[in-house]
Every structure is written in structure tokens, then in C-alpha cells.
Amino acid sequence: MIDGTDQRDARVVSLDRARDRDRRQHATPDAPDEPTGADQSDGDEATRLLVDQAEPERGDWLAELAERNRRRRPILPGWLKSRQEAAETAKWVAEYYAHIMAYQATRSPLYLLRLAARSPRGAALVIGGAHRWVFDAEGEPVRMAAVQRADAELYLKLSRQRDARVRLRVVVALVALVVLMLAGILVAAAPTWAQWAALALLVGVLGAAGAPADRPLIDRAVVPGRVARLDSDIVLRALGALGIAEINKARAKGADAVTFPAPITRDGPGWRAEVDLPYGVTVTDVIERRDRLASGLRRPLGCVWPEPVSDEHPGRLVLWVGDRDMSKAPHTAWPLMTSGRADLFKPLPFGTDQRGRPVSIPLMFANLLIGAIPRMGKTFALRVVMLAAALDVLAELRVFELKGTGDLSFAQKVAHDYASGADDDAIAACVASLREVYGELVTRAKTISGLPKDICPENKVTPELAAKRSLGLHPVVVAVDECQELFSHPVHGEEAAKLCEGLIKRGPALGIILVLATQRPDAKSLPTGISANVGIRFCLRVMGQVENDMVLGTSAYKNGVRATTFTAKDKGIGYLVGAADDPQIARSAYIDGPAADAIADRARALREAAGRLSGFAAGQTPDRAAGPAVTLLDDIAAVVPPDETDVWSETVVARLAELRPEAYRGWEPKQLAAALAPHGIDTVQIGRRVNGRFVNRRGINRDAITRALTERDHARPTG
Numbered sequence: 001m002i003d004g005t006d007q008r009d010a011r012v013v014s015l016d017r018a019r020d021r022d023r024r025q026h027a028t029p030d031a032p033d034e035p036t037g038a039d040q041s042d043g044d045e046a047t048r049l050l051v052d053q054a055e056p057e058r059g060d061w062l063a064e065l066a067e068r069n070r071r072r073r074p075i076l077p078g079w080l081k082s083r084q085e086a087a088e089t090a091k092w093v094a095e096y097y098a099h100i101m102a103y104q105a106t107r108s109p110l111y112l113l114r115l116a117a118r119s120p121r122g123a124a125l126v127i128g129g130a131h132r133w134v135f136d137a138e139g140e141p142v143r144m145a146a147v148q149r150a151d152a153e154l155y156l157k158l159s160r161q162r163d164a165r166v167r168l169r170v171v172v173a174l175v176a177l178v179v180l181m182l183a184g185i186l187v188a189a190a191p192t193w194a195q196w197a198a199l200a201l202l203v204g205v206l207g208a209a210g211a212p213a214d215r216p217l218i219d220r221a222v223v224p225g226r227v228a229r230l231d232s233d234i235v236l237r238a239l240g241a242l243g244i245a246e247i248n249k250a251r252a253k254g255a256d257a258v259t260f261p262a263p264i265t266r267d268g269p270g271w272r273a274e275v276d277l278p279y280g281v282t283v284t285d286v287i288e289r290r291d292r293l294a295s296g297l298r299r300p301l302g303c304v305w306p307e308p309v310s311d312e313h314p315g316r317l318v319l320w321v322g323d324r325d326m327s328k329a330p331h332t333a334w335p336l337m338t339s340g341r342a343d344l345f346k347p348l349p350f351g352t353d354q355r356g357r358p359v360s361i362p363l364m365f366a367n368l369l370i371g372a373i374p375r376m377g378k379t380f381a382l383r384v385v386m387l388a389a390a391l392d393v394l395a396e397l398r399v400f401e402l403k404g405t406g407d408l409s410f411a412q413k414v415a416h417d418y419a420s421g422a423d424d425d426a427i428a429a430c431v432a433s434l435r436e437v438y439g440e441l442v443t444r445a446k447t448i449s450g451l452p453k454d455i456c457p458e459n460k461v462t463p464e465l466a467a468k469r470s471l472g473l474h475p476v477v478v479a480v481d482e483c484q485e486l487f488s489h490p491v492h493g494e495e496a497a498k499l500c501e502g503l504i505k506r507g508p509a510l511g512i513i514l515v516l517a518t519q520r521p522d523a524k525s526l527p528t529g530i531s532a533n534v535g536i537r538f539c540l541r542v543m544g545q546v547e548n549d550m551v552l553g554t555s556a557y558k559n560g561v562r563a564t565t566f567t568a569k570d571k572g573i574g575y576l577v578g579a580a581d582d583p584q585i586a587r588s589a590y591i592d593g594p595a596a597d598a599i600a601d602r603a604r605a606l607r608e609a610a611g612r613l614s615g616f617a618a619g620q621t622p623d624r625a626a627g628p629a630v631t632l633l634d635d636i637a638a639v640v641p642p643d644e645t646d647v648w649s650e651t652v653v654a655r656l657a658e659l660r661p662e663a664y665r666g667w668e669p670k671q672l673a674a675a676l677a678p679h680g681i682d683t684v685q686i687g688r689r690v691n692g693r694f695v696n697r698r699g700i701n702r703d704a705i706t707r708a709l710t711e712r713d714h715a716r717p718t719g
């Protein structure tokens with residue numbers, strides 16, 4: 001007998017393991033890493049051993065339990081967890097039934113007519129049926145059969161049974177007739193309305209009895225089956241249509257190449273499928289073929305939202321398929337639209353995700369960057385954030401809209417500092433304000449470091465500290481729309497970039513928040529020192545990977561967070577990164593100009609009541625004395641005295657660099673010409689004699705500068 005104890009060279013071999021090893025050795029060379037069944041399955045099968053796997057230790061059940069614990073399914077359905085979502089769901093369910101009731105109520109006269117038309121047929125059917133029942137008509141064919149077979153005994157038995165039955169039924173029918181006659185007498189003596197009601201009841205009953213089986217009385221209020229149920233076959237069909245070779249190869253090899261770790265369930269207004277893609281296929285591969293996926297699912301693109309699961313492997317896909325295109329879904333009212341106030345220390349309501357769940361932005365201790373191609377909803381998104389900030393009376397707002405269309409004009413009612421314009425003045429005002437806030441960094445840091453530890457334990461602004469007016473640590477929110485105009489400005493760009501970088505890095509802990517929006521997210525218009533350090537990012541539609549990663553952060557595109565997949569009709573829809581653990585798809589709340597004004601009026605009233613209206617909104621002219629001269633034209637006028645009519649450009653740039661090195665150092669004559677062009681000033685040829693030789697160079701004519709300055713001053717609004 002062979003056993004492991006007395007045969008030194010022999011080993012105990014599990015038959016299962018031996019088979020496993022055999023299988024591996026005979027595996028085809030093109031699938032060397034093909035997993036065994038134990039790899040693929042979970043639950044009971046997961047306990048099967050691979051030939052080269054160590055025996056599981058006794059404590060492994062704990063690890064397994066921990067893993068199961070991590071995958072617990074929620075007790076309450078998702079929509080019941082948030083008050084707002086539950087309210088939304090209750091609202092649409094109520095709306096659905098209200099619609100059905102209204103639909104049927106408006107058709108009730110038609111239904112009455114139908115009943116009346118069907119009632120004669122119903123009466124005939126009722127009388128005929130009663131007659132057949134009383135005289136036992138259903139037994140007639142059997143009795144006739146007995147007669148034909150001349151079976152006298154059976155016939156007698158059936159006849160006796162029929163007579164007994166008919167006697168009883170005639171009595172019942174007579175009683176019913178008497179009851180009906182009594183009811184008729186009662187109705188005849190009743191008031192008219194009761195007579196009509198009785199008639200309606202009779203017609204109704206007879207009409208219902210006379211309804212043809214193929215024509216229902218009531219029309220359908222809802223077209224059935226508009227949204228197909230999502231099932232695993234449809235998901236597999238769609239995944240197979242993506243043209244990903246690995247998926248098709250894996251599906252050809254085995255039925256369980258694509259698995260579903262959780263059942264496909266209803267999730268908000270759509271279906272949610274959790275899918276484990278075949279080995280080696282990542283969610284990013286699927287996301288970049290979203291349009292093909294939508295085609296495979298036979299759903300509009302705006303309904304199909306594949307997402308990675310960050311705390312799982314890169315092949316775990318959550319596919320949410322909405323009933324309705326996200327861009328066409330009705331807007332949920334912004335929670336602060338008609339009432340309420342905000343607290344910057346808590347997340348600010350921003351919009352909704354594709355499932356209609358609320359999305360908020362924790363703006364405190366962070367910065368926000370919004371980017372997109374033009375007309376996709378940057379300013380609308382910025383408006384939502386700034387209106388929420390306005391509803392926190394403690395927050396000091398500084399708003400600069402550098403497009404000049406007045407999209408953020410509501411801010412004039414509440415902002416401490418405000419400017420709107422596509423000109424140098426607005427940019428200069430913005431830089432001056434940034435300088436002031438930058439100066440605050442030092443003051444605030446000193447204040448905080450001077451506070452006792454028990455009042456300020458974390459060395460950062462707290463809600464209590466922010467509320468103490470004497471400390472001056474209230475939140476400051478600086479918003480710059482179309483910030484590319486600022487950073488690419490020939491005079492102020494470099495300084496603005498430095499100021500913003502400082503604010504982005506040091507501001508959050510000190511209660512200073514910078515919110516930037518740009519339609520040109522490239523290295524020149526959005527310095528990397530800024531784009532790399534922003535905490536929260538919202539990227540609506542962009543056209544390429546570079547812009548995507550500029551706004552959403554390095555590697556966002558590689559990780560499947562791609563705002564390039566949005567289409568032109570996805571207005572207001574973007575990827576929101578940094579507001580929650582995982583990137584979210586969010587649609588900003590829709591607040592148009594008049595609504596924004598109404599909210600700003602409310603915010604102003606709150607601020608007035610709290611005595612927190614200051615600066616621009618309180619009618620004070622911003623004191624920019626501390627800042628340098630505001631435009632290039634002013635600077636040139638300062639460095640070129642009135643008696644010098646024509647000056648070479650190189651002389652001008654040298655003097656400018658001396659006047660304000662931080663802004664003009666390194667300027668070339670060409671740069672000066674480019675900076676003057678927007679003012680309608682061209683450089684001119686100026687000839688001079690130098691060391692006896694005539695030299696011709698380009699330069700400026702001082703009169704042109706003076707004229708431009710005069711025009712600007714006349715065009716400026718007064719008061």
C-alpha cells in the first residue's frame with residue numbers, strides 16, 4: 001500500500017490539483033495566463049485550490065468576510081437615502097398618477113357614452129344568461145346525448161336532477177325579481193338625483209357586461225414599453241458591438257467572459273448594471289467607445305453613462321442607462337432658488353448628476369476651475385457657485401467678468417468688488433483686487449498664528465473665527481470669468497498669474513477661495529502653476545486630451561474622465577472632479593439672468609440685515625491707490641514726457657521695464673506693438689540721426705497715446 005508516511009519519495013496528491021496541473025500543462029501557448037475556474041468564480045467555487053497555491057490559512061475566512069463586508073448591498077434603496085432624492089421620487093410618482101387621473105377624468109364623458117351604447121347588449125346578455133341559468137341550459141347537451149343513446153336510466157337521473165335544480169333556481173330568480181321590483185319602487189319614490197344615479201349605475205353595470213372582449217372601455221394614459229428594461233443580454237450585445245478584440249475573443253472562449261457581480265437593478269430614473277469586463281479590458285476602453293455602446297444598447301448617447309469604480313479593479317464597470325437623455329431631463333429646482341441661505345463651510349448645492357441626485361461643491365478650503373469650449377455653460381456654472389456664496393452673508397465676493405457681456409451682473413448687488421469688461425480697465429481692476437486679496441494672505445496668516453491654540457487648533461479658519469468680524473477672517477471668494485484674458489494680458493498677465501498662484505496655494509487655509517472660468521485652457525492662458533494646484537474642477541465639453549487634462553488634472557483623460565465625450569447639446573453638463581471621492585458627471589442648476597437677479601436681491605437683503613454689505617455693493621468706490629497705474633497707456637504716458645513727440649519702441653520698453661520691472665521686464669519692441677494694437681495704436685517709422693548716420697526704427701507717437709487716453713476717459717461710465 002502506498003501512503004505518504006512509509007514511501008519517502010511519494011507525495012500525497014490531490015486528484016483535483018493533479019487535474020488542474022494537467023490542464024495547465026496542456027493549455028494552448030497563446031493563452032498562457034488563462035485563468036482557472038477558481039480565479040473566475042466567487043462564493044463556493046472561490047475556495048477551490050490551484051495546484052501552485054498555498055493552503056489557505058485558517059484566518060482567511062476573516063479576509064473573505066471583510067471582502068464580503070465591503071460588497072454589502074445597501075439595506076435601503078439609493079433613492080431613499082437622501083431626503084431630496086426621496087422627495088424627487090415621491091414627486092414624480094405623484095405626478096405620474098395625477099397625470100393618469102387627469103387623463104381619465106377628461107375622458108369620463110366618452111366612457112359614459114361607451115357604457116350607454118354597450119348597455120343594450122349588456123342587458124340582452126344578462127337576461128339571456130339568467131334564463132340559461134334558471135332553466136339549466138348547460139345540462140341540455142348531456143340530456144340530449146342520453147336521449148340519442150336511448151339510455152333511459154341516465155336520462156331519468158339527469159331529468160330528476162334538472163327538475164330539482166330548476167325548482168330551486170326559479171325560487172331564487174323570483175326572489176331576485178321581487179328585490180329588483182322593490183328597488184324599482186324605491187327608486188321611483190326617491191329624489192331625482194338618486195334616480196339618475198340608479199340609472200347611471202344600471203347603465204354602467206349593463207354597459208360593462210356588454211363590453212366586447214377585444215375593446216377595453218378605458219384608454220391607456222401612458223404609452224407602454226417606451227423604455228426597455230436593461231438585461232444582461234442587452235449589455236452583452238452592446239459590449240460585443242464595441243469592436244474590442246479582447247471582449248470578443250473572451251466571449252468566444254467562454255460564456256462567463258463578462259460577469260455581473262451584482263444584479264441589474266433600477267437606480268433612480270434608469271438601470272444600473274455592474275460588469276466585470278474580461279481580463280485585460282479596462283473601463284477606459286469602454287468609455288472611449290461610448291457612442292458605440294449607446295448604439296449597441298439602442299439608446300440615445302445622453303442616456304448611456306459608463307463609469308469606473310475607483311476602489312475596484314480597472315475592469316469593473318458601472319453602466320447606468322437612463323430612461324431619458326440627460327440633456328433633455330427636466331431641471332431640478334436649485335434648492336436655494338426661492339428661499340434659504342448658504343453656509344460656505346458646508347457643501348454648496350450645485351446641480352444634479354445623471355441620475356437626478358443632488359451634487360454639491362465643498363468650496364471652503366478649496367479653489368474651483370471651470371473650463372470648456374465657448375457656449376457650453378461655464379458662466380452658468382460659475383453663476384450657481386457665486387449665487388450660493390452670495391447667500392452666505394459672511395462671504396466677501398469679488399467678481400470679475402472679463403467678457404464684458406454682464407453675465408454676472410447680479411453680483412453688483414452683493415459683491416465687495418466688481419468689474420465687467422473686455423478692456424484693460426476691467427483687467428486692471430481685477431489685478432488690483434487680486435493684489436489686495438494677496439496682501440490679505442500675510443495679514444490673515446499673522447492673525448491666525450497669533451490666536452491661542454484652543455481657539456484655532458488647526459491653524460486654519462473655522463466657522464467660529466470667520467463669524468468674528470473683528471478678526472477679519474471671513475471667507476473671501478474671488479471669481480474671474482474668462483480668466484484667459486487676464487493671464488494672457490501683455491501688461492498684467494504675468495503679475496496676475498503670480499498672484500493667483502499664491503492665492504491658490506496659500507488661500508484655502510486662510511479662507512480665501514479663487515474661482516476661475518476659462519474657455520481657452522492652454523498653457524499660455526492658464527499657467528500650469530494654477531492648473532496643477534486647483535482642488536475642484538468642472539470641465540464641460542472640450543475638444544481634446546490636452547484641454548481635458550488642463551482642466552481636470554493630469555492623467556484624467558487616461559483614467560477615463562473625458563469631457564471630450566460630451567456633445568454640443570450637453571449644455572451645462574460636465575465632469576466634476578474633487579468635489580467627492582470619485583469624479584462625477586454633473587449638470588449645473590439652470591439659473592437664468594432674471595432668476596439670478598431675484599436671488600441676488602434676496603442675498604442683498606440678508607446682507608443688509610446682517611450689516612455685511614460692503615464695497616462696490618454698498619456704493620463705495622474701490623480704493624486702488626495702493627496699486628500701480630492701471631493700464632499700459634497710463635504707463636507710457638508716465639514714461640514719455642509731453643515734450644517727446646516720437647520715441648523709439650526700444651526706448652519705451654526700456655523705460656517701462658524700469659518703471660515696473662515685474663510687468664515689463666524682457667519686453668521687446670514687437671511685444672509693445674502687439675500690446676498697443678487692441679487700443680487702435682500702430683507703431684510708426686521714426687528716423688533719427690545717430691553718430692552722423694540716419695537710422696530708421698519703429699516707435700510710438702505720444703499724441704496717439706494721449707488721444708487714446710482721452711477717448712477712454714470719455715467712454716468711462718460716470719458715477
Ligand SMILES: Nc1ncnc2c1ncn2[C@@H]1O[C@H](COP(=O)(O)OP(=O)(O)OP(=O)(O)O)[C@@H](O)[C@H]1O
Pocket residue numbers: 372373374375376377378379380381403519571572573587588589590
Ligand atoms: N445647466 C444648464 N442647463 C441647460 N442649459 C444650460 C445650462 N448651462 C448653460 N446652459 C445653456 O448654455 C448656454 C451657454 O451658457 P454660458 O453662457 O454659461 O456659456 P459659456 O461657456 O460661458 O459661453 P462663453 O464661453 O461664450 O462665455 C446658455 O445660454 C444656456 O442656455
